[in-house]
Amino acid sequence: MTNTTTIRPGTQTTIPSTTTTARPTLAPQPSPIPTGTYTISNGNRTCIKAVMGLQLMAQNTQKKRMEYMAVNPNETQISGSCGMVQSELNITFSGGFISFTFVKQAPTYYVSKIETGLQFSEG
Secondary structure (H helix, E strand, O other), rough: OOOOOOOOOOOOOOOOOOOOOOOOOOOOOOOOOOOEEEEEOOOOEEEEEEEOOOOOEEEEEEOOOOEEEEOHHHHHHEEEEEEOOEEEEEEEEEEEEEEEEEEEOOEEEEEEEEEEEEOOOOO
């Protein structure tokens, strides 16, 4: 006895797709952070020149969320000091301050401390 299997060709129907691909919603882009040049000098000798944009982030414990503050370099007050080993850059702005301590260990210069204080408006 012999077993035989016959395969009959089937008919395939292609159904056109009616689904459309939704384009992703683009998140709003943050404004660029303005860049400022902050310089501390002792007479005609510049000891610190920092070219940077500053955006500070802090946890708002009352609102239980992160808050961001971009510093406008045109609305800052700069102070500091030049030393042989250590120099300071203090930037004060509406809503707070940020201070950098720079240290010289020849031939390297580095930031040894960053200190900041922020006050966010309510609302």
